[in-house]
Amino acid sequence: MRSFWGLMRAYWFSDRWVEAWTLTLVIALFTALSSKAGVWFAEASGELVNSIAFYHDAANTTPLASLLTNAGVLILLVVLKDAGFTGIRTFVSATLHRKWRGWLDSRFNAALLDTNHTHFHAQHGSSGAAAPDNIDQRVQESIKDMTGGAIGLAMGVMAVATSLYFVGRKLLETSAEVKGLEFLGSYGSAVLAFLAVAIYVPLNTWIAVKLGRLLERLNIRMQQSEGSYRGELTTFLRRSFHVAASQGENVQKTMHDRLYVDIDRTWARLNIVNTSYRSFELVYNFIGARIVAYAPGLVPYIHNRFDLKGYITGSEMVNSLISQCSWFIHVMPSIAALRANSQRVTELANAIENVQHPQEFYSLTGCSDFRYDRQNPVFGLTIQKLELTHQGEDATPFLSAANLRFRRGEWTFLKGESGCGKTSLIKAINGLWPYGRGSIVFPEGVESFYAAQEVKLQQVSLKQLVCLPGSERDHTDAQVASALHKAGLGDFIEHMADESRDGMSWDQVLSGGQKQKLVVARIVLQQPGLLFLDEATGALDPEGKIAFHQAIKDNCPDVTVISIMHEAVPPRSLSGAEFYHSIVAIADGVATKKPLAPSLPVALTTILAHPRPVEETRPVEERWLRFPRRIRQK
Template sequence: MSDPTSVPVSKKSWFKRFWSLAKPFWVSDEKWPGIGLLVTIIALTLGVVYLNVQFNTWYREFYDAMQNLDQPAFWRLIKKFGVLAVIYIFVVVYQQYLQQLLQIMWRRWMTAHMVDRWLANRTYYLWQLEQQITDNPDQRISQDINMFVATTLSLTLGLLREVVMLTSFIAILWQVSGPITLWGVTIPGYMVWAALVYSIVGTWVIHKIGKPLIGLTYTQQRFEADFRFHLVRLRENSESVALSRGEKAENRNLLARFQEIYLNFREIMDRQKQLVFTRAFYNQFAVIFPFLVAAPRFFAKEIKLGGLMQISNAFDKVKDSFSFFVDAYLVIAEFAAVILRLDGFLDSVQAAQERAPHTTDNIHRNDFAAAGLTLKNVSLALPNQQPLLDGINFHVKPGESLLVSGPSGIGKSTLFRAISGIWPYWNGKVEVPAGMHGMVLPQKPYMPVDTLRAALTYPEVPTDYTEEEVLGLMTLCKLEHLAKRLDDIENWAQVLSPGEQQRVAFVRVFLHKPDWLFLDEATSALDEGMQKQVYEALKLRLPGLTVISIAHRASLRDLHQREYDVLAKAEKTL
């Protein structure tokens, strides 16, 4: 079993990983609105620092007035505080608002970019073929992109704020703290050095304690995503599980996966307990530390109460700036895991595309439509290179109907995938007619979670078809009982029976009007009467349609002109 505190090894540096994810947005078409927002946010951030400097000066003046019992100065400073506070509130509110606006703009662009990469060249399908669905791409695109953008902005802007804050307050602290003599050595601006030493020691200790959290967080997110995936899978296959009485098996499986979450989280708890304990001590001791260091000068009457409070406030700001890494360690640990996952996602996309052999390289399109479909010495294999079929040769003219037969599992469905251009593991040559408008109907058609109208017209836009067209075809395919639910949004794969789903697929055929139709057990859930009615409607409504079917029913032989046996590699007229 691998060490959960470890992370995947890569030759790329952390900055290269981060920059490969962040850079594309800032060189895209949306860069100028993003840059404009970023510049405005930076200006507001600098405004916050300026106001903090003003508050620091106010501390000295206010406590000096209190020590001197100066009532007029007291009320003047109260008014000054009110003005500063109002300005500060407005600056902070709009800084956060514009930062959130930039965040959602960047996330929208990055999501579209990642989805394009995932869908390009059917990478999502290649992952499934090669069993590369690890770590759940849905989490990468939904959760990790959001975390990456939000954390990038918060950390970079936070770092900028702390650097400017440090620059401003280190000068103040140097000036107001003055020198101190220890063992005959005079140390100028000693509070600055005290803050630096205090922060360096705290940062080093917290880093040593918190470093394993990067690997633990990465592993936790992977376990969580895997657990969610299996919960969704159970929900989507609830009927099959129920019919198999598989509740106990599913319970064992889910609890075993949650046990991984539990054990890893306990390690995170133990590590975070040590980290929080150290941070709490670090922050609490920092409250009295400046008073302890400045007390000798105060009691020697070298500084007043206002000066002491100004030193305390300035020390706190300098300490916070020096301690940015300490305070943000948990966030940085999670951010590092997010970068690893997103970078791994893009690497997997590229690797899947590079590993896959051709999909359409050997598909030749003839110059004239009447040429038909020709397969020459086509052989198929599985992703692990295990052979499926070889020596497949047949020719289908436009308007003909061919039944492809053979034993289950021999590779008939895979043959359709190769012809359609989505199966990469094949050799030989496929010739298709010019301008071929083909459509493949699998045994279980895809049902989007959308309106029934959208499911019927998928993948086209529902507005491309009139309601009369849709309703008429629903009646033809015996779906008229669903006419009143056209605009209902449902998970139709769970709502409709297998037979209804196959009839929905045929509605799509009649709407899209292909000239080549590949039916892969597409009528297996229909009774033979409905099956015959659908095939006859195809001939009547789509004259010139070429139909190539895969099926095991003997009755389908009467609905086709020829049959090709992929096992015997023989063809006969029906």
């Protein structure tokens, strides 16, 4: 689906081909019937005009009955054609539109939301071209408008082909000799009709194409402007509290005004072109229906080769032919929109295809040579000769780690100044950092879990939120309830099946701290072997941070933890025991790992915190020597 035609035919050659072709053939059948009904309509119009013209003729013994009969037949044909054939075709085409759009939507969602994290790579890297903007707009609006426009275009082509066949054949059957063109025989009037259509329609189609290309460019620009404005509105509503707290409404308003200026300017130009095109189309329709359609048959009618009935019938058929062949002119704005939408959809398809192999994709704009492997879980997680860089072939590494090993069950604290690369290191381990090199070897058969600082919750049930990244069918209600209780969210157990509470989604209901407790519930339920905490306790108070760590310690005994926190010293349990065993310190772009500095024994810590009155003045060293030898050895 990387090209226009590939995108157009993919559905018809997919696993849904029976559905696609069945609906298409039904549309083709009713298009042909509608075109045939156009011939019947022309003949009935001729009969009606003839009954009016000869209403007072002495030979017409039943003028009123003939007039009413012909009028009734014409009305029945209109109902049959427009409410019957055309109406059914419209319903079937709308069904095809719905089915095709649904299939394309599912394909793009499956491609974006695969295990390769395509949605992430498509937005955060480029091979010389900008990442696709407004992916939500492309998947929804562009696909919807593109599929609808393509079906309309195909139906128009079918209508032109069937009209040329039915109307053209009837014109040849009713053709008459034209004075001055006797060498054409009885096909003279038909040749004149075809010649008029062949000159008039293509010339005006060329004009329409020129205007259509301008409309296409403006449509693309309008979509980009609208998408940017909508994206900023969405972002603003998500950070509404921060705008209110900082009293940043005036700044936000200025941003909105600046973005809307582009929409307004593009819209103004689009209105001018659309108005010009509409005026051109109205003039074209009048000349085609009242002059070009009636001109070819006028010469044989003047020379008595046609009677009035034949002249009107032939002229109406020429008008029908012009109307059908002019379909491209009538829908040129829609074709321009179709091309604009298809361009945006194919750009997204290309972006998705380009990042199917992330390292090859990122290698086009920088160094991307990460090697991921598996080893016996006894050896834990190993990182060797790791260097992280930014985009660019000659980018200097901003972080390097010669050799880092994390044993099974080991808790490691990442320490360093802001901006030193702590989060980048965790992202690289998880395959989410694009540029650099090195070897990352994971323990075989061990699941990993990445907990970020900011928690965004999808609009699903609370049980599903706890079961992520798995399905709610993977765990019983009792297991999920137990995880919520251990995480400190027991008050919400009775609402596990709800997708909202008091009309608000869980993302709105839960506070920042509660969302981070929800992460604990996920960890307790999922039992990962590798846990990455990227400032995952930032919204918790000191007691909450201790509870966060204690819940993991108590329920995931063999988990390997690598954690980033703002604190200079990692938290300890309420008893004073250390959660963490080692520290990875990042300084001057180098990451080094060392054991956590030993702390004073728990007993000594307690005594020093609550000293006996008689020992208040004694030095710490003297009091330390008074402890039994076994305690001092600890």
